[in-house]
Amino acid sequence: MNTPVQITLSLALLLSTTCIASNRSVAAGNPQDPPPNILIITVDNVGYGDLRPFNQASPIHTPNLNLLARQGAVLTDFYTASPTCTASRAALLTGRIPQRNKLSEQLVGLAGNYGVGLPQSEIILPQVVKNSPHGYATAAFGKWNIGFAPGSRPTERGFDEFLGIASGNADHFTHVYAGRKDLYQNTTAINRHGEYSTDLFANAAISFIEEKTGTGQPWMVYLPFDAPHHPGDRNVAPGEPNIWKAPDYAFEPYGVSPEVTDPKRRFNAVVTAIDLAIGRVMKRLDALGIADNTFVFFYSDNGAFYPYLDIQSNAPFSGAGVTLWEGGIRVPAIVRWPGRVAANSRIGTRLWSPDLFVAAASLAAAPLPQDRFIDGRDPLPVLTGETIHSPHASLYFRYQNFAALIWGDYKILREKPSEPWKLFHLREDPSESRDLAEMRPDLVKKLEEPYRLTEAEIESYLEREKNALP
Known part of the structure; x- marks a missing residue:
């Protein structure tokens, strides 16, 4: 006899595939239209308040991201599924939360980054897009950070091409991580000492896009910049300063010397360098005449970290990366798809990073895996204005001792399992400064129930998955 949780899981899987199938028509458009190209851009640890489309008081020069926002839509309520680099990337690439894809912690050190990382049984985004009838080419340029053992590397998991770093935060000019050269072309270590990583990755993306566009082949590019991730002492040679590093041209908009020592100004220049690189990619799409047929999605993998909040900003939110306060998981996101996403618009519907897995499959008319929960x-119905309603009734989060669930305007949060839940009304109090738990114990109980049921469903799912293994 099936248990209630097993029945719930079966229904959830059915609803998942039914919902996805019913929405595929959103991307299809005219049957004669060429399949859209797909460009997913991520940045590393950029806070919600660091970018002017989300915080007009930001001092950082980002003219190209500002333009992207005017050409498309700003997503004010977009969440990453995990507040740390490795787990957030795995959630994007699998469409599955960390508790399901089993990569819930940050990979650290050479052993972690060069290990298996994300289980090789997981199906990742390029593998799905490869099942499109349209013959997509796929490439990744930038930060991998989910495992680089044989069988775990990008070109072994569905990407046709890769240029990037295996780890999470190599030096931007020397590409060294923990005393080891960390830059790879496909699976081969290469030396491009002195070339700024942001430009390396953008240039590689542009070359790939030019080549595939020239042959008429649709493409999907994953462009995960490793900047502006805070500088790491382990990545600089002995005797060198551990500072935010940017190319000389990125300091020009601020009228300061590249030798400036103020860390805030140096950080700003790092973000401006990313903006200029993104601008070059966008201009190339225009020059190639493919901008209107390219779905572009930009977001930050998680919020800025606590030690750097005097340099960066998660405003107006509390908390930071590696926490489940809004500052850790609510991130800046922009989407552009001319003619389908309304220009100069704002979308306040709640979405999150695993949705991009499904969006890419829908755009490519590729079937989703049927043997696992997504x-x-x-x-796409939200992004194209077909509906204002989120496809999610609630969002569940767990990271280390943190736990949270968002349902409607309310969020419960706790920092340790032994602590009582806090309750916040996110529309009225996005900074999570007023805990309503004592005033509204009924609402705490109401949100705690789906959290508890989701936990039980995940445990049942993992048990069934384990029992299904040969």
Whole structure:
């Protein structure tokens, strides 16, 4: 006899595939239209308040991201499924929350980054897009950070091409991580000493896009910049300063010398360098005449970290990366798809990073895996204005001792399992400064129940998955 949790899981899987199938028509458009190209850009530890489309008081020069926002839509309520680099990237690439894809912690050290990382049984985004009838080419340029053992590397998991770093935060000019050269072309270590990583990755993306566009082949590019991740002492040679590093041209908009020592100004220049690189990619799409047929999605993998909040900003939110306060998981996101996503618009519907897995499959008209639970839902009806309603009734988060659940305007949060839940009304109090738990114990109980049921469903799912293994 099936248990209630097993029945719930079966229904959830059915609803998941039914929902996805019903939304595929959103991307299809005219049957004669060429399949859209897909460009997913991520940045590393950029806070919600660091970018002017989200915080007009930001001092950082980002003219190209500002333009991208005017050409498309700013997503004010977009969440990453995990507040740390490795787990957030795995959630994007699998469409599954960390508790399901089993990569819930940050990979650290050479052993972690060069280990298996994300289980090789997981199906990742390029593998799905490869099942499209349209013959997509796929590439990744930038930060990998989910495991680089044989069988775990990008070109062994569905990407046709890769240029990037295996780890999470190599030096931007020497590409060294923990005393080891960390830059790879496909699976081969290469030396491009002195070339700024942001430009390396953008240039590689542009070359790939030019080549595939020239042959008429649709493409999907994953462009995960490793900047502006805070500088790491382990990545600089003995005797060198551990500072935010940017190319000389990125300091020019601020009228300061590249030798400036103020860390805030140096950080700003790092972000401006990313902006200029993104601008070059966008201009190339225009020059190639493919901008209107390219779905572009930009977001930050998680919020800025606590030690750097005097340099960066998660405003107006509390908390930071590696926490489940809004500052850790609510991130800046922009989407552009001319003619389908309304220009100069703002979308306040709640979405999250696993949805991009489903969006890419829908855009490519590729079937989703049917043998596993996908936590993402198709965001295209929201992004294209077909509906204002989120495809998610609630969002569940767990990271280390942190736990949270968002349902409607309310969020419960606790920092340790032994602590009582806090309760916040996110619309009225996005900074999470007023705990309503004592005033509204009924609402705490109401949100705690789906959290508890989700935990039970995940445990049942993992048990069934384990029992299904040969």
